[in-house]
Amino acid sequence: MLARSTDPIVAIATAPGRGAVGIVRVSGRALGPLIDALCGRPLKPREATYLPFLDADGEAIDRGLALHFPAPHSFTGEDVLELQAHGGAVVLQLLLARCLEAAAEVDAPSGKPRLRGLRVAEPGEFSQRAFLNGKIDLAQAEAIADLIDASTEAAARSAGRSLSGAFSREVHGLRDALVHLRMLVEATLDFPEEDIDFLQKADAAGQLAALQAQLAAVGVRARQGALLREGIKVVIAGQPNAGKSSLLNALAGAELAIVSAVAGTTRDVVSQTIQIQGVPLHVADTAGLRDSSDEVEQIGVARAWGQIDSADAVLFLHDLTRTEAPAYAAADAEILRTLQSRLAADVPVLDVWNKQDAASSPAPAGGVALSAKTGDGIEALRQRLLEIAGWQSVPEGLYLARARHVDALARVARHLAQAGAHLGARNPALDLLAEELRLAQNALNEITGEFGSDDLLGVIFSRFCIGK
Numbered sequence: 001m002l003a004r005s006t007d008p009i010v011a012i013a014t015a016p017g018r019g020a021v022g023i024v025r026v027s028g029r030a031l032g033p034l035i036d037a038l039c040g041r042p043l044k045p046r047e048a049t050y051l052p053f054l055d056a057d058g059e060a061i062d063r064g065l066a067l068h069f070p071a072p073h074s075f076t077g078e079d080v081l082e083l084q085a086h087g088g089a090v091v092l093q094l095l096l097a098r099c100l101e102a103a104a105e106v107d108a109p110s111g112k113p114r115l116r117g118l119r120v121a122e123p124g125e126f127s128q129r130a131f132l133n134g135k136i137d138l139a140q141a142e143a144i145a146d147l148i149d150a151s152t153e154a155a156a157r158s159a160g161r162s163l164s165g166a167f168s169r170e171v172h173g174l175r176d177a178l179v180h181l182r183m184l185v186e187a188t189l190d191f192p193e194e195d196i197d198f199l200q201k202a203d204a205a206g207q208l209a210a211l212q213a214q215l216a217a218v219g220v221r222a223r224q225g226a227l228l229r230e231g232i233k234v235v236i237a238g239q240p241n242a243g244k245s246s247l248l249n250a251l252a253g254a255e256l257a258i259v260s261a262v263a264g265t266t267r268d269v270v271s272q273t274i275q276i277q278g279v280p281l282h283v284a285d286t287a288g289l290r291d292s293s294d295e296v297e298q299i300g301v302a303r304a305w306g307q308i309d310s311a312d313a314v315l316f317l318h319d320l321t322r323t324e325a326p327a328y329a330a331a332d333a334e335i336l337r338t339l340q341s342r343l344a345a346d347v348p349v350l351d352v353w354n355k356q357d358a359a360s361s362p363a364p365a366g367g368v369a370l371s372a373k374t375g376d377g378i379e380a381l382r383q384r385l386l387e388i389a390g391w392q393s394v395p396e397g398l399y400l401a402r403a404r405h406v407d408a409l410a411r412v413a414r415h416l417a418q419a420g421a422h423l424g425a426r427n428p429a430l431d432l433l434a435e436e437l438r439l440a441q442n443a444l445n446e447i448t449g450e451f452g453s454d455d456l457l458g459v460i461f462s463r464f465c466i467g468k
């Protein structure tokens with residue numbers, strides 16, 4: 001876990017070797033002596049200066065732009081020094097090592113350990129400091145990581161909106177309404193003689209209902225945002241030869257999995273993330289489900305069930321040219337029974353009738369009929385997958401959210417529902433009502449990090465990349 005600290009830290013803030021320009025970034029207190037050592041002169045605050053970055057002998061390691069952001073007006077809220085150099089991995093490593101060396105030199109003669117302890121930053125440590133110094137809240141810090149990791153344009157744009165505070169503002173709006181209601185209830189608790197009349201006059205129930213409506217709206221948008229970030233896992237399952245691998249290839253638009261007329265071709269799970277309207281779907285092709293005496297195939301089938309167990313949705317593939325054969329239908333029925341007994345009730349199973357091009361009989365009602373071979377019906381399947389994922393068109397101004405946020409909002413909703421139950425009772429237990437509202441606010445504050453355990457913070461920031 002990431003420990004809190006105020007040691008000065010340094011890191012290469014770009015992916016070395018990939019960018020033409022690379023940045024070494026230092027954050028801490030009183031960086032003046034370090035600036036003198038590396039830049040040979042003081043820097044004007046927040047102004048780029050082109051100069052040589054000096055090694056211990058006063059020779060230039062590289063020439064680039066130096067920037068000094070004095071605290072508190074920096075990304076971290078601390079003193080920040082940036083050395084914008086050429087982006088080669090070796091150059092940047094040299095500069096980083098030079099910062100560490102210079103800090104040690106600066107400390108030694110003066111005896112004042114101001115820069116001592118300059119060390120390489122942990123992943124996420126710059127962002128963590130920005131958070132701890134109140135520059136950004138937790139949802140914004142998460143949005144930085146999500147922006148960097150974004151794999152689609154839609155995800156990047158919505159992460160950008162979260163970073164600029166769009167999501168946090170919605171959460172704050174909820175919090176303000178909640179605080180108002182809490183004040184009312186707490187005041188009533190303090191003056192019991194006024195009691196319930198007071199709450200009624202202030203229309204506490206009305207306020208609560210409005211808050212719940214507002215929360216539901218934020219919840220819908222957060223779920224969409226989390227979907228954009230996390231996507232869903234779709235597992236293609238069915239009997240051997242149904243065309244599972246062909247379907248994966250058709251969805252991905254590439255020959256990823258081996259297709260052959262031999263039943264039992266696929267053994268390993270073949271996974272690919274595809275995008276439909278910017279929503280990532282993690283699709284897994286699996287071994288055909290059947291009893292087999294082949295040891296390797298058995299392992300493949302066990303892996304297939306393992307994938308099914310962690311699916312958000314299952315595409316149950318059928319070979320439409322064979323569905324009328326009693327033995328085939330019986331085997332499908334048996335698979336369906338096992339699917340139903342293993343899957344949670346909220347995991348949808350969509351029947352997909354494949355090989356429509358070669359079939360003489362029409363597909364049964366429900367599900368999607370298609371041909372993985374000709375591509376016929378694939379577009380309809382994509383639309384069904386979006387519906388199954390819960391994607392509701394493409395709302396303008398969507399912000400990115402995480403499952404963590406969606407969970408927190410769901411807990412807020414539960415506490416508000418409890419509060420509503422207390423409020424609606426004939427003799428409302430005001431202390432219980434107040435407690436539910438307090439718990440609702442705690443859950444809400446977890447999103448922006450105004451209330452949260454150190455463990456939670458450690459988990460979130462340690463998943464950042466180095467230099468952020």
Ligand SMILES: Nc1nc2c(c(=O)[nH]1)N(C=O)[C@@H](CNc1ccc(C(=O)N[C@@H](CCC(=O)O)C(=O)O)cc1)CN2
Nearest residue numbers: 013023025069072073074075076077082084135144468
């Ligand atoms: N060179 C460089 N580019 C970068 C970053 C960086 O650290 N360095 N960033 C790193 O993520 C992002 C930009 N984030 C930043 C956020 C705040 C401040 C800053 O100086 N804030 C001050 C002043 C604000 C103002 O003048 O309005 C402050 O908040 O007080 C700088 C960068 C992306 N680009």
Ligand SMILES: Nc1nc2c(ncn2[C@@H]2O[C@H](COP(=O)(O)OP(=O)(O)OP(=O)(O)O)[C@@H](O)[C@H]2O)c(=O)[nH]1
Nearest residue numbers: 240241242243244245246260264265266288372373
């Ligand atoms: N006519 C027709 N043939 C198809 C279609 N989809 C797949 N096939 C054929 O069916 C056979 C099996 O296809 P695969 O995609 O390998 O089937 P699978 O379900 O992955 O099979 P296993 O990996 O063995 O479980 C191949 O010969 C494919 O060319 C289709 O839409 N129409």
Ligand SMILES: [Mg+2]
Nearest residue numbers: 244245265266
């Ligand atoms: Mg296959």
